Amino acid sequence: MTSVKQDRRDITVLIVTSSFPRPPLWMDGGFIWTKAVTLREKGISVIVLCPHGNGAPLHEDRDGIIIHRFPYLFPFRAEKLSGGRGLYHATRKNPVTALALVPYTLSCIAHAILLTKKYQPNIIHTHWIIPNGLAGACVNLIFKTPHVTSIHGTDVTISSDNPVLSMMIRIISRFTTSITTNSSFTGKKLSAIIPGYGPFATIPMGIYCEPCTGPEKKVARETDVILFVGRLIDWKGVNILVSSMKKVRDTVRNARLVIVGDGPERKSLADRVKELGLEDSVTFTGQVSGMELKDYYSRASVFVLPSITVNNQTEGLGVVLLEAMASGVPVIGSNTGGIPDIIEDGVNGLLVQPGDPKALADAIIRILNDQALADRFREAGIKTVSERFSWDRIGDQFTTVYQEVLHESRRS
Numbered sequence: 001m002t003s004v005k006q007d008r009r010d011i012t013v014l015i016v017t018s019s020f021p022r023p024p025l026w027m028d029g030g031f032i033w034t035k036a037v038t039l040r041e042k043g044i045s046v047i048v049l050c051p052h053g054n055g056a057p058l059h060e061d062r063d064g065i066i067i068h069r070f071p072y073l074f075p076f077r078a079e080k081l082s083g084g085r086g087l088y089h090a091t092r093k094n095p096v097t098a099l100a101l102v103p104y105t106l107s108c109i110a111h112a113i114l115l116t117k118k119y120q121p122n123i124i125h126t127h128w129i130i131p132n133g134l135a136g137a138c139v140n141l142i143f144k145t146p147h148v149t150s151i152h153g154t155d156v157t158i159s160s161d162n163p164v165l166s167m168m169i170r171i172i173s174r175f176t177t178s179i180t181t182n183s184s185f186t187g188k189k190l191s192a193i194i195p196g197y198g199p200f201a202t203i204p205m206g207i208y209c210e211p212c213t214g215p216e217k218k219v220a221r222e223t224d225v226i227l228f229v230g231r232l233i234d235w236k237g238v239n240i241l242v243s244s245m246k247k248v249r250d251t252v253r254n255a256r257l258v259i260v261g262d263g264p265e266r267k268s269l270a271d272r273v274k275e276l277g278l279e280d281s282v283t284f285t286g287q288v289s290g291m292e293l294k295d296y297y298s299r300a301s302v303f304v305l306p307s308i309t310v311n312n313q314t315e316g317l318g319v320v321l322l323e324a325m326a327s328g329v330p331v332i333g334s335n336t337g338g339i340p341d342i343i344e345d346g347v348n349g350l351l352v353q354p355g356d357p358k359a360l361a362d363a364i365i366r367i368l369n370d371q372a373l374a375d376r377f378r379e380a381g382i383k384t385v386s387e388r389f390s391w392d393r394i395g396d397q398f399t400t401v402y403q404e405v406l407h408e409s410r411r412s
Contacts, residue, residue, distance in 0.1 A: 008043035011402050014121040014139075016112055016132045018087045020050035020067075030290070031205040031319060032127060036065050038206070038395035044402070047119055049111055049135075051104060053079040066119075070111040072104040087131070105131045109138050116143055123148060123402050129169055129179075130155045137175035146177040146405045150203070153182060153316015153338065156189040160312050166193050173197055177405045180398075182317045183338025201401055204341070206394035207322040207385055224255040224368050227300035227329070229293065229320045232263030235313040237306035237334060239265070240357050242272050242282065244306075247361035249281055252368050257282045260296055297327035302367045302374070305333040308354045315339050321349075322389050325381030330374045332363045342389075348380035 017032045036046045040063070052058060052069035053076070060067050073079045080097045081087055081104055112124065112135035125148045126136035133149045140147040149172070159165035173179065173194050180203045181187040187200045226248070230236050238259060248255045259269070259282065266284065273282045288296070297303075303324035307315040315337035322342065324331050331349040333339040345351040350367070352359045367374050387393075 008399060012045040012121040013123045013125050014047045014049060014115055015125050016049045016135050017127040018051060018132055022054055022056040034391060038391045040064050042395050042399055047115060047121060049115055051081060068115060070107045072107040073100055105134060108132060109135045112139050116145060122406060128152060128155045129172055130159060130165055133172040137172045140175040146409045147175060148178045148401060148405060149176050150180045151186055151190060153186045156186055157312045159193060160189060169193050178401055183341045185338040186316050203394060203397045204317050204389060205319050206389050206391035207326050208391055221301060222299045224252050225299055225301045226255060226257045226364060227296060227303045229260045232261055232265040232269060234265060235308055235310040237308040238269055239272060240355055240360060241304055241306045242269055243357040244361035245278055245281060246276050248364050251365050258296060260285045260288055262286050297324055297329055300329045302364060303329045303331045306360055307334045307336055309336060318342055322385055326385045328378045328382060330367050330377035331381060348384045349377055
């Protein structure tokens, strides 16, 4: 596509997403909200369409962004898909809830059509091609509105071995003007499903850089604190991290592991901690607020994302790595999925073989025992985030996609 600078004030985008934060905890799905705020700050008008649930208002205007939450089940208390963490996690936790995907999808399509009629956006941008891309495809078919879809990993990995979902992606792509992926790994997965389509723009979700530069973050770090943040699900590999702690404690006697987050694996992880005799070394915090999360990052000595691959599921990118880097925390990640798009081994962090507790323990010990290395990774991590993953940069990249899509739509 040819790059053309269109006045951003002339762009109105309807964002359709299945994951979006809700009061009182504006944490789950928060990157979609932050993206919307970034676009609004750049002069783009933004409307968000997301599923209703948990007593959230059906309509609100928040900081100049219009939010519509579509109901899909009655009574409202039956809506279990919109927990902020995405449809995959909701249906995997309770397969019966997958039955709600039919009314969810129909309601999403209907409300996308109604909002397109009401606000006349010149772009519809869907996040997660399955199932939200269906809404974008319908709007594109009916109104010829350019359709941009962003793929975050889960929607592609669950479709790779599913012929029905793969066919859906191929059909949706026919009514899609532009596709972005969150990592090169996701892009390769998608290319296998729709060969010949492309090229895909690789645009990750961003991160605010203020935490690593603001004076309010000059917090004294605690000694030998290992941090994990995320959903406690099997492919996050937290069991590998827990298992590695036995060796870590044998070498670094005061080492402590803090696990921030919740999920279906929490009980089995707690049982594993007890089995290893690590009750005094491992803390489960459950879900925390955004402010509490910043404090955990501020106090951590090293951050670990030990993701593995389970049933084709793995880390599409690893936004928590960016959060840790922005907070000046040295990082360790598994050499899988989109994680290598963030970590350059030995430059801004360490990569380890997925599923190997010994290798993970060695990497943790290496950083905890080498202050100079930890300091070098801190500086390099901050540089990585500011130069490649800042929301200002990501917002400019999405804006460029919008401008090019609108230019192409006028030519066709």
